[in-house]
Amino acid sequence: MLWIDITDLLDYLGQHSRPSGIQRVVSELARTLVECAPERTRFVRRFAGPYDFETVSWRDMEVLFAEASERTVSRQVVQAAPFSPAGTGPFIPPQGLFALIREAVNMQASVFRHLNRLGENLTGRFRRAFRQSSLHSQNSLPHSASGLLLSEQARPGDVFLVPGSPWNFADYARTVRWLRDSRRMTFGLLIHDMIPVFNPEWCDRGVIANFTIWHRTVLPLADHVFTTSAATARDVQKYARQERMSLLSEPAPIGIGAPLPRSAPASDRPTRLPPPDSYVLFVSTLEARKNHIQMVRVWRRLMEERGAAHVPTLVFAGRVGWLVQDLMQQLDGMNWLDGKIRHIASPTDRELASLYDGCLFTVFPSLAEGWGLPVSESLASGKPCLASGTTAIPEAGGSFARYFDPDNAGDIFRIISETLDDPQALVAWKDRIRRTYRPPQWQDCAHRILERTGCSQP
Structure with missing residues (x-):
């Protein structure tokens, strides 16, 4: 049996309106694992x-997942940039305070639930055993009830997989040792990237500390190590050498699929989106690593040299993340380049698909990635992508994307200008993508995990 820990995914969806990169990967991977091995895939939370x-x-x-995919968010809530007053310590925005209150309530509820479990009597055990027997008769494990204890369900030889980011649990190594030593299970880990280790300048200090401590204690205990890309696999090996850590398993890249739903008919295009063929799309959380500031500089230069009427709108699609206070203040100060830059905050799946369908092309100037999901999504939508040529991004784009140096505004400006100046070549590029591009499949990712862990169904 493959037991998948989704604690951090549920926590994230409880505190944020829409899933971000890692959460989208985990949800799609979970869905596909159920499709590929329905009788051997189960989910747990701490x-x-x-x-x-x-x-x-x-x-x-x-x-x-269905609720989160179409949950709309107020622009006023997500576009406000958090500001940290000097000398007052770390600032927590209002939505963060609500999240902390919610987390405190959840923690108290967990304590009471834990006490109830400790005091469980024979009647409770009989009731749960009866329910388990009933579920077994249905012969459909993925639809089994919530609330059964892993300690009573798991068996020696089962596999426990962490596909997400539970780095806030500093005691997770105790969990792994209990799984391996007491329950006789094997432990698998999917690593999305090693950015907090090798590029801490682009991360929140709390994330850096949690990520580093977690991987230093948990990674040496992993029987199976998976990565989203070959570039991340190399980073994991580099980290192990740096820490003089012996890995039990060679990191195995599984790739990432392109989880993009079919868009609605053009007549049903969401009203808050710009008209088709009037914009260039940049899908990403707004944070320093994604390099939005470079695109602002490029777009301002395009407007200066061409005139606003001859420059498409640049659409930022994603929620506001960390380390972008200066960016948001600058955009407000320049009136979002008089409307030539727009922000579609936390788009729903339907809106995102429509944004891809209607764009001229996409840009992705990120400074570092464990894969580059928006690149795969763009190509899967039949739309060309101009992207950074660093880290794992070329693995996502292959020969179908065009690459630039994300640190060089002149290089980005040149490639975007060439693309805008040759609409016939752009049409031919789109046609080539639609004819010959084969999106990476989540089924392939799931099969690599199932085969490596021995959980494939006969």
Whole structure:
């Protein structure tokens, strides 16, 4: 049996309106693992201490994913940039305060639930055993009930997989040792990137500390190490050498699929989106590493040299993240280049698909990535992508994307100008993508995990 820890995914969706990169990967991978091995895939969440995990019904997860995919967000809420007053310590924006309050309530609820479990009597055990027997008769494990204890469900030889980012649990190494030593299970880990280790300047200090401590204690215990890309696999090996750490498993790249739903008919295009063929699209959380500031400089130069009427709108699609206070203040100060830059905050899946469908092309100038999901999504939508040529991004774009140096505004300006100046070549590029590009499939990613862990169904 493959047990998948989705604690951090549920926590994230409880605190944010829409899933971001890692959460989208985890949700799509979870969905595909169920499709590929329905009788061997189960999900769990942590509810209290390092040994306290309970099952989560796949049906419950499907409902949650569906709600999150179409949940709309107020622009006023997500576009406000957090400001940290000097000398007052770390600033927590209002939405962060609500998240902390919610987390405190959840923690208290978890404590009470844990006490109830400790005091569980024979009647409760009989009731759960009866429910388990009933579920077994249905012969459909992915639809089993939530709330069963992992300690009573798992068997020796089962596999426990962490596909997300539970780095806030500093005691996770205790969980892994309990799984391996007491439950006789094997432990698998999917690493999306090593950016907080090798590029800490682009990360929040808390993330750097949590990420570093977590991987230093957990990675040496992993029986199976998966990565999203070959570039990330090399970074994991580099980190292991740097820490003089012996890995139990050679990092195995699984790739990333292109989880893009079919768009609605043009007549149903969401009203808050710009008209088709009037804009260039940049899909990403707004944070320093994604390099939005470079695109602002390029767009301002395009307007100076060509005139606003001859420059398409640049659309930023994503929520506001960290380390972009200066960027947001500059954009407000320049009136978002008089409307030539627009922000579509936290687009729904339907809006995102429509944005891809209607754009001239996409840009992705990120300074470092573990894969580059927007590049794959752009190509899967039949739209050309001009992207950074660094880290794992060329693995996502292959020969179908065109690359630039993300640190060189002149290089970005040149490639974008050439693309705008030759509309016939752009049409031919789109046609080539639509005829010959084969999007990476989530089924391939799932099969690599199932085969490596021995959980493939006969």
